[in-house]
Amino acid sequence: MSFVSTVTGGRKLRADAERNRRKILDAAAELFALRGIDITLDDVARHAQVGVGTVYRRFSCKQELVDGVFEQHMADMAAGASAGLENDDPWQGLVDFVAFTCEQMAASRGMGEVFFSCDEGREQIACARERIVPLVDQLVARAKDAGALRPDVDANDLLTLGKMVGAVIDFAGPVAPDAWRRYLALALDGMRAEGQARTPLPEPPLTSDQIEAAKIAQATKPYRSSR
Template sequence: MSVRADTAAKKPLRADAERNRKRIVEAARELFALRGIDITLDDVADHAKVGVGTVYRRFSCKEELIDGVFEQRLEEMIVFAEEALTATDPWEGLVIFLDRLCEGMSADRGLGEVVLGTDEGCEGIAQVRERLEPFVDKIVLRAKASGQLRADVEVNDIFPLIGMVSTGAEFTSAVDAGNWRRYFTVVLDGLRSEPGAATALPGRALTGAELDSAKAAMHRRRR
């Protein structure tokens, strides 16, 4: 066989390999969003409808796949942070960034776990996070310097608060996927330096039956 013929014969294989890789990443993105990052490569293979060996040929471990799915999402957060720092009002800049972050986490359980988790084994995510952290510092300190953010709030308080909103979003997701904004608003009012500046709460409190449904859904997800 000629070199040209041999090269032509290999092209469909490379194209097929790339299609499989995209299917794997898309399947992982869907599973991470729904179930979080505590899934296996076998789960991904099953969801992508490819063999387990195909997944392992593209990604030697789950951490590589997490990098492949979430590195770009964290890059988007840097863009959000840059936009927040251009806001004329430092408080609005803080709200813009936190809103974008919580919105993404409320729709994607895996993203929340990546944002609030460690970077162990995920080199790409670790590098992006290292670039993101100075932006977060600037956003928080800028709002604090303006006198609108409580003087006793520190930068490291922000992520536990985001975790609270993320947990609320997960809890209410089976009943009302957008009701996380109600609890986000409570958190924002707690961050304000001005006493009595409470904001009207969006959404609504869940009914007793809806609370039962939310608890049951949370129990099923964590079994």
């Protein structure tokens, strides 16, 4: 075999490998969005329409796959926090970041699961989170200094707020995908400093029929196994 054909063949193999890796990550992202992270590498292989061995050659365990998919999500969150800091209005910069984070969770069920899980064994996610924390601290400090945020609010309150909104997304999502925006606005109003104007609620309240439908959807969710 000639040198040229060897090089060409090597490039093709690398291109094929990268194409398969991309297919696997895209398939995993779709499954994480729909079902959360409680899926198997076999599930991903089927969804990506590649052999199971192909998945295991590129990702030795599910955690590597989770890191690969959600490292980009965390990087986007860091970029969102940086954009908030560039907003001339400190309150709006904070609100935009929180809303962006909730939008990420609404778009991907797995995003919330990763964000609110411990970082043990998730080095890439932990590093990404470490980049976000100082930016959120700055967003909170700016809003307080501007007199827009209650002085007793802490950056960790935003984490808990995200968890609360995540619960609304999980409950109301099947019947009213944007209902979380109403409850986020209510919660943010509670964090505003005294004397600040309230925000018009962006979504209507859930109707009695929607609440009943959401209860049924919760009760009929399929059991998910981590095996």
